[in-house]
Amino acid sequence: MNEPEWLAERFEEHRPHLRAVGYRMLGSLSEADDAVQDAWLRVSRAGTGGVENLGGWLTTVVARVCLNMLRSREHRREEPIDVQMPGTVIGREFGGDPEQEALTADSVGVALLVVLDTLTPAERLAFVLHDMFAVPFEEIAPMIERSPAATRQLASRARRRVKGVAPAPDADLSRRRRVVDAFLAATRGGDLEALVALLHPDVVLRADRAVVPTPEPIVVRGAHSVGKGAMAAMERAWSTGTALVDGAVGLVMAPRGRLRLVLSFTITEDGITEIDVIAEPDRLGRIDLAVLDV
Structure with missing residues (x-):
């Protein structure tokens, strides 16, 4: 040779x-x-x-x-x-x-x-x-x-x-991560029923103007409507993962490793009550992101 x-x-x-x-x-x-x-x-x-x-x-x-x-x-x-x-x-x-x-x-x-x-x-x-x-x-x-x-x-x-900055002590951090992980898995799998089950019936989703070019931020209300919106973004879920978002469990979308969008969740015992979808560059720049290790 x-x-x-x-x-x-x-x-x-x-x-x-x-x-x-x-x-x-x-x-x-x-x-x-x-x-x-x-x-x-x-x-x-x-x-x-x-x-x-x-x-x-x-x-x-x-x-x-x-x-x-x-x-x-x-x-x-x-x-x-x-x-x-x-x-x-x-x-x-x-x-x-x-x-x-x-x-x-x-x-x-x-x-x-x-x-x-x-x-x-x-x-x-x-x-x-x-x-x-x-x-x-x-x-x-x-x-x-x-x-x-x-x-x-x-x-x-x-x-x-x-x-990053260590999150405040939270006995429910692991539970919250399980909820967010389940949200991501249901979105990736196209399982609308499983996704809706995670959402509070009166859940509110807010998306800033950089998420979808519109004159005003988007507001979607109700578990079924929010779930259908997540299903529409199913392909994007393949480049999304869990992270610490300002010390709480959230999701980051990063095709090719470049941050494009953040989902911040409000989670109670009744499920996910609020989702904030952030894509405006100045807002993304102010978010403290870190690796989630729980």
Whole structure:
């Protein structure tokens, strides 16, 4: 076996790991695959050059590609994604299998991807490589042109952002999460009956003007009407996950890891009584989001 064939075989062995690095760095399966492919083109041209730790070296190459993509993303304003609500019809905002994207996002945590997207590229790289893949700070530092000590500080700052502000003690936090998880599962599964059962008969849903372009915010009342609206947004539920929203259990919609919409719930013993759907950028920017761990 010659060196190009050997390298191609070894690269394929490491591809799942490299894809996992790319996904956590970029929040998108398609972009992760692009980053891995770009890394392969670089590696195949450069050769190994006597590299002793091939896996570590390939991780570094993919990380550098992802860092460049994140920096490019910072300078590019993406077109806003329409959000599906009652009375609207829209297509998919990205190709591929939404269920596969959702399964991958769920395995990592949609909230984590959202919080990671608020970090600077250097913070994200330091946190992802060190905290998720145990890459030493001494190896990360040259990628972002910082000292190991400064890189450690970046990762620490990112870690605090991921954990967020601890929610106020609430014995019902786990119960509330079960309700929100059930709401998401019913929406994904198109189970209107199960969804309506979670809602108070007089539930009120409010959606700001960025959710659906209208002169005034939308208000929907009644369990059946709110449930039908959620069913209309079923496809969007594949890019949605639970999170801490201002210290309470809520949902965040984040296609490709980019926050687009937040659902805030008021939950009582009688079910979900209020749902606030937030998509206006200035309102999203004021929300404290963190990873939910209960």
